[in-house]
Amino acid sequence: MSGRLLTLGIDIGGTKIAGGLVDDSGVVVDCVRRETPGHAIEAVEHAIVSVVDELCARASVEGHGDVVAVGIGAAGWVSSDRSTVLFSPHLAWRNTQLRADLSDRMSLPVWVDNDANAAAWAEYRFGTARGHDTAACVTLGTGIGGGVISAGRLQRGAFGVAGEWGHTRVVPDGRRCVCGNRGCWEQYASGRALARAGKELIEVAPAAASALLATVDGDGSRLTGADVTAAALAGDPAAIELVREVGTWLGEGMVTIAMIVDPSVIVVGGGVGALGELLLGPARERFLAVLPGRGYRPAAEIVEARLGADAGMIGAADLARNKLG
Amino acid sequence: MSGRLLTLGIDIGGTKIAGGLVDDSGVVVDCVRRETPGHAIEAVEHAIVSVVDELCARASVEGHGDVVAVGIGAAGWVSSDRSTVLFSPHLAWRNTQLRADLSDRMSLPVWVDNDANAAAWAEYRFGTARGHDTAACVTLGTGIGGGVISAGRLQRGAFGVAGEWGHTRVVPDGRRCVCGNRGCWEQYASGRALARAGKELIEVAPAAASALLATVDGDGSRLTGADVTAAALAGDPAAIELVREVGTWLGEGMVTIAMIVDPSVIVVGGGVGALGELLLGPARERFLAVLPGRGYRPAAEIVEARLGADAGMIGAADLARNKLG
Numbered sequence: 001m002s003g004r005l006l007t008l009g010i011d012i013g014g015t016k017i018a019g020g021l022v023d024d025s026g027v028v029v030d031c032v033r034r035e036t037p038g039h040a041i042e043a044v045e046h047a048i049v050s051v052v053d054e055l056c057a058r059a060s061v062e063g064h065g066d067v068v069a070v071g072i073g074a075a076g077w078v079s080s081d082r083s084t085v086l087f088s089p090h091l092a093w094r095n096t097q098l099r100a101d102l103s104d105r106m107s108l109p110v111w112v113d114n115d116a117n118a119a120a121w122a123e124y125r126f127g128t129a130r131g132h133d134t135a136a137c138v139t140l141g142t143g144i145g146g147g148v149i150s151a152g153r154l155q156r157g158a159f160g161v162a163g164e165w166g167h168t169r170v171v172p173d174g175r176r177c178v179c180g181n182r183g184c185w186e187q188y189a190s191g192r193a194l195a196r197a198g199k200e201l202i203e204v205a206p207a208a209a210s211a212l213l214a215t216v217d218g219d220g221s222r223l224t225g226a227d228v229t230a231a232a233l234a235g236d237p238a239a240i241e242l243v244r245e246v247g248t249w250l251g252e253g254m255v256t257i258a259m260i261v262d263p264s265v266i267v268v269g270g271g272v273g274a275l276g277e278l279l280l281g282p283a284r285e286r287f288l289a290v291l292p293g294r295g296y297r298p299a300a301e302i303v304e305a306r307l308g309a310d311a312g313m314i315g316a317a318d319l320a321r322n323k324l325g
Numbered sequence: 326m327s328g329r330l331l332t333l334g335i336d337i338g339g340t341k342i343a344g345g346l347v348d349d350s351g352v353v354v355d356c357v358r359r360e361t362p363g364h365a366i367e368a369v370e371h372a373i374v375s376v377v378d379e380l381c382a383r384a385s386v387e388g389h390g391d392v393v394a395v396g397i398g399a400a401g402w403v404s405s406d407r408s409t410v411l412f413s414p415h416l417a418w419r420n421t422q423l424r425a426d427l428s429d430r431m432s433l434p435v436w437v438d439n440d441a442n443a444a445a446w447a448e449y450r451f452g453t454a455r456g457h458d459t460a461a462c463v464t465l466g467t468g469i470g471g472g473v474i475s476a477g478r479l480q481r482g483a484f485g486v487a488g489e490w491g492h493t494r495v496v497p498d499g500r501r502c503v504c505g506n507r508g509c510w511e512q513y514a515s516g517r518a519l520a521r522a523g524k525e526l527i528e529v530a531p532a533a534a535s536a537l538l539a540t541v542d543g544d545g546s547r548l549t550g551a552d553v554t555a556a557a558l559a560g561d562p563a564a565i566e567l568v569r570e571v572g573t574w575l576g577e578g579m580v581t582i583a584m585i586v587d588p589s590v591i592v593v594g595g596g597v598g599a600l601g602e603l604l605l606g607p608a609r610e611r612f613l614a615v616l617p618g619r620g621y622r623p624a625a626e627i628v629e630a631r632l633g634a635d636a637g638m639i640g641a642a643d644l645a646r647n648k649l650g
Contacts, residue, residue, distance in 0.1 A: 158588055264483035
């Protein structure tokens with residue numbers, strides 16, 4: 001037995017659950033990944049408990065250390081007391097007392113955070129945003145998540161909803177969003193936006209989209225953002241052009257972040273963030289072209305996240321550790 | 326001689342300079358108001374020094390107390406070290422070392438802040454935002470200024486530009502803004518927007534705009550936001566309708582503030598803010614209608630500022646006081 005103290009971080013999205021045992025330097029000692037078992041609250045809670053039990057059992061058998069707290073990074077807006085999921089655009093949580101529900105089922109202390117806040121915290125503590133006093137993290141998956149660090153503190157806002165720029169409006173009367181509104185940024189710069197752009201290309205110009213069509217066996221309706229991402233990374237010019245279009249919207253929305261939060265770095269993570277410079281190049285170009293006061297003020301760096309798909313669990317674990325005092 | 330310590334706050338906008346001697350509870354002991362003497366840097370600096378000299382002389386003669394520091398609230402983006410005006414959309418400052426320039430001309434310590442940051446700080450310390458841990462202040466004059474308080478601290482951002490939501494884009498390819506971009510929020514929700522809407526009404530439907538036309542002796546080109554504000558406050562139905570239009574845009578942009586900063590209160594100040602519920606009613610209505618997650622999350626209160634035209638000087642004075650340690 002090493003006797004070191006570990007915390008357990010669990011990242012719950014609409015499609016997957018990732019759990020990790022994390023030490024105090026952000027290293028993932030052990031981890032488990034599962035599909036999210038549908039969107040029902042009870043099933044999701046059951047899956048979380050099962051992941052916790054499995055990792056705790058293995059930590060004991062393998063002698064990794066003592067697990068002392070659990071941090072949840074949930075794909076929803078979490079109350080500022082880190083107990084309640086107020087609303088989830090992608091899952092069934094509506095004022096759900098997630099912390100109390102989980103505490104009833106396990107003996108470890110539990111804290112709940114927004115998944116993108118957890119990822120932002122991880123990048124600030126152990127990733128690309130390290131050393132930046134004011135940092136913003138944009139997590140690009142199906143939608144857009146966000147987190148803000150200022151003066152070394154995660155900014156949760158008065159109600160726990162700070163940094164939710166995915167649902168700021170960039171186009172009046174624009175595309176319908178899962179949140180119910182129209183014109184949200186995440187409808188223009190996300191995995192969903194990439195998929196939509198790809199499907200449109202397939203429909204209107206199938207010849208230009210031949211490589212994309214091949215990835216879905218000729219069935220354009222199956223195309224996902226991940227498919228477009230993979231095709232762009234493989235060098236397909238049509239996919240690269242779609243990424244450029246989405247990257248331009250990404251840069252456009254980053255200006256709003258710059259004008260309100262004014263970070264010295266904007267870190268881009270999540271699955272779509274893996275596109276790296278294919279996406280960040282056009283984003284940076286647009287950002288620098290339209291930043292108000294450009295030429296007379298410093299501009300935030302726009303950089304790729306470092307922790308990849310582990311960011312949410314690492315951040316959730318570290319945020320739970322911080323509550324131990 | 327009372328021996329109490331006073332600080333001097335100076336609020337410099339595109340059209341007016343207001344200087345005030347302020348005590349540690351935010352009370353303005355004495356004040357001076359002037360027109361801004363054109364936009365030339367030298368002339369503005371000269372006017373500031375003259376206001377400082379006049380107030381210090383009167384403080385001495387009248388025995389108000391000892392003036393120990395000067396705080397400037399400048400209509401521009403101020404570096405995070407509170408020395409340099411990086412850029413002013415409305416005045417001539419471009420990377421201007423305002424603090425050094427003024428320090429050469431006076432013996433008191435000087436600190437420079439953004440005017441709207443100063444106003445936000447005043448409302449947090451002594452006004453409507455008092456008691457709110459996370460607060461946003463929207464200052465509506467010719468344009469839109471803003472300031473954010475979080476965890477009891479004024480958030481300046483990494484480069485001093487935090488809270489500048491007047492220049493976030495609300496309409497792609499929208500109206501041209503003084504910052505050089507298109508579609509900035511302040512082109513839709515500000516004194517300038519009120520004036521524009523009034524001029525349009527006069528041009529297209531002069532009969533409906535008869536009361537507005539009367540305020541400018543039949544010369545629609547002279548109409549200002551203040552004219553529309555006055556007509557609305559006097560009960561002119563046409564002006565009230567214009568205010569409703571601008572108020573709706575105000576509420577629309579407040580959603581962006583809610584999603585990124587997540588304050589418990591949004592305070593509306595500045596000259597246009599004096600419209601009170603004529604403006605805030607429509608703003609609140611729109612805000613509550615489109616806030617993502619509405620019904621599942623608390624909404625920020627939208628309230629009128631308390632300190633009126635004095636907010637900038639009071640805040641600048643108090644921020645300078647805080648540097649005394």
